[in-house]
Amino acid sequence: MPNSKPVTMDAVYTAPGYLFRRMQQIAVALFIEECKAFDLTPVQYAALIAISTHPGIDATRLSAVIAFDRSTLGNVIERLEAKEFIARKPAPEDRRVKLLYLTKAGAAVLDEIMPSVDKAQARMLQPLKPADRKALLALLTQLVDLNNEASRVPLRAEDALEHLGRSG
Amino acid sequence: MPNSKPVTMDAVYTAPGYLFRRMQQIAVALFIEECKAFDLTPVQYAALIAISTHPGIDATRLSAVIAFDRSTLGNVIERLEAKEFIARKPAPEDRRVKLLYLTKAGAAVLDEIMPSVDKAQARMLQPLKPADRKALLALLTQLVDLNNEASRVPLRAEDALEHLGRSG
DNA sequence: ATTTAATTGACAGTATACTGACAATATGGC
DNA sequence: GCCATATTGTCAGTATACTGTCAATTAAAT
Numbered sequence: 001m002p003n004s005k006p007v008t009m010d011a012v013y014t015a016p017g018y019l020f021r022r023m024q025q026i027a028v029a030l031f032i033e034e035c036k037a038f039d040l041t042p043v044q045y046a047a048l049i050a051i052s053t054h055p056g057i058d059a060t061r062l063s064a065v066i067a068f069d070r071s072t073l074g075n076v077i078e079r080l081e082a083k084e085f086i087a088r089k090p091a092p093e094d095r096r097v098k099l100l101y102l103t104k105a106g107a108a109v110l111d112e113i114m115p116s117v118d119k120a121q122a123r124m125l126q127p128l129k130p131a132d133r134k135a136l137l138a139l140l141t142q143l144v145d146l147n148n149e150a151s152r153v154p155l156r157a158e159d160a161l162e163h164l165g166r167s168g
Numbered sequence: 169m170p171n172s173k174p175v176t177m178d179a180v181y182t183a184p185g186y187l188f189r190r191m192q193q194i195a196v197a198l199f200i201e202e203c204k205a206f207d208l209t210p211v212q213y214a215a216l217i218a219i220s221t222h223p224g225i226d227a228t229r230l231s232a233v234i235a236f237d238r239s240t241l242g243n244v245i246e247r248l249e250a251k252e253f254i255a256r257k258p259a260p261e262d263r264r265v266k267l268l269y270l271t272k273a274g275a276a277v278l279d280e281i282m283p284s285v286d287k288a289q290a291r292m293l294q295p296l297k298p299a300d301r302k303a304l305l306a307l308l309t310q311l312v313d314l315n316n317e318a319s320r321v322p323l324r325a326e327d328a329l330e331h332l333g334r335s336g
Numbered sequence: 337a338t339t340t341a342a343t344t345g346a347c348a349g350t351a352t353a354c355t356g357a358c359a360a361t362a363t364g365g366c
Numbered sequence: 367g368c369c370a371t372a373t374t375g376t377c378a379g380t381a382t383a384c385t386g387t388c389a390a391t392t393a394a395a396t
Contacts, residue, residue: 007278009221009325012214012234015285016292017195019308021210022235022323024192025383026315027185028352032384042189043352046180053177060374066180067190072353074376079351096361096374110175117183124184127314132307139296139304140187146295147194152354155190157177193353196382200354211382228344240383242346247381264344264391320384341394352383362373 027124034120038113039083043068045117047076048102048110051086056099058091064156085109195292202288206281207251211236213285215244216270216278219254224267226259232324253277 012018031042040048050065051057059077063070077100080086085106091097102110125133148154180186199210208216218233219225227245231238245268248254253274259265270278293301316322 007217007220009218009233012217013325014305014309015289016305016308017199017210017289018214019305019312020188020191020195020292021382022312022319023188023308023315025235025319026312027188028383029319030315031185041351042185046186049175049180050177052175058374065177067193069353069355070375071355071377072351075351094362094374098375121183121185123318124188124315125311128307128311132310135303136307136311137182137184137187139300139307140184140191141182142300143293143296143304144187144190144194147191147292150291151190151193151197157181189352196353209381226344237383237385238345239347239385240381243381262344262392266345337396339395341392343392344390345388346390347386347388349385349387350383353381355379356377357379358375358377360374360376362371364369364371366368366370 023124027120030123031117031120034116034123035113038109038116040109040113043072043076044080044085045113047073047080048085048106051100052102052107052110055101058097058099062100063153067151067153067155069153080106191292198291199285199288202284202291203281206277206284208277208281211240211244212248212253213278213281215241215248216253216274219268220270220275220278223269226265226267230268231321235319235321235323237321248274 028042031045035045046066047062047068050062054062054065057065059073060070062068062077063073068076077086077088081088083105084103087101087103088098089101091099125136128136196210199213203213214234215230215236218230222230222233225233227241228238230236230245231241236244245254245256249256251273252271255269255271256266257269259267293304296304
């Protein structure tokens with residue numbers, strides 16, 4: 001027998017899913033506001049960092065390193081290439097693969113945007129007391145890690161990729 | 169002088185913004201998985217609940233009640249109307265406004281989907297210890313509330329709308 | 337009453353996200 | 367070497383999200 005209690009908006013407001021969605025909206029808004037001088041979205045920023053850390057990575061592996069959908073990532077890469085923050089070069093030993101590299105402009109924008117990114121990240125948690133910020137961050141880190149397999153593209157960090165090579 | 173420390177992926181993985189994005193992805197994936205029998209997205213579910221709680225609400229006020237962008241909401245309403253879960257009727261006293269009502273099918277699907285939604289919401293926090301779930305939910309609720317004005321469409325709950333009428 | 341403001345729903349444009357499919361290419365078993 | 371299989375990038379389709387704009391309509395100012 002289905003539910004028959006009176007439905008109130010609390011069914012929405014207190015649901016973790018709603019709170020995560022809301023916090024994501026807020027987080028993106030703060031990032032965009034702090035970084036508007038740089039023409040970089042949060043997703044593009046994360047992709048740039050990953051390419052900077054893994055020069056010559058390909059799109060599939062990049063998607064695993066930042067846990068983005070591969071289809072989505074294609075468009076992100078296109079935009080980063082259009083802005084000339086990255087360059088794509090065909091892989092010599094595999095003609096399917098295109099390797100990703102930071103351009104000088106890309107490296108420069110990463111260097112310059114850092115303080116604004118830090119400011120945005122700080123603002124997201126600012127309303128909480130310092131101890132609560134730490135607690136929330138710890139719980140969130142734990143939860144994201146433990147739920148890793150629940151999303152379409154689980155995070156596969158750098159270590160998991162090293163011996164992944166072409167076979168795995 | 170900009171940053172010059174070596175950049176690692178921790179700049180991404182430990183950032184609250186990244187964790188919120190990741191948790192949102194996971195939350196949506198779990199919702200869709202649990203509720204795939206009902207052809208309702210998390211956003212559509214929240215809109216349905218709000219229309220159920222506020223019969224005859226208009227799109228602008230609905231966007232305030234669930235903190236969704238008005239532009240986005242237009243498409244959501246269209247889809248809910250196409251599925252015949254809601255009906256739109258012109259307001260007699262204001263020819264710009266279209267009022268939103270649940271259909272019988274809409275009320276039925278809301279009634280039936282509840283257990284699956286609850287299951288999805290529970291799964292999001294399941295990996296944590298019960299005490300940690302409570303703590304995270306409390307901190308998140310607090311943070312979303314305190315950051316309310318940071319997003320484009322701040323939440324204006326029902327009380328704030330009652331005496332808002334046509335002049336606010 | 338007439339001009340000015342604001343509100344409403346709609347639209348175009350951009351940017352994530354996911355599903356499912358595809359051709360080109362590479363790898364494995366045999 | 368050949369064939370089944372897997373991988374890679376890409377694309378089409380759907381669904382949030384946000385920015386900015388617009389015409390129609392209403393409300394406010396005077």
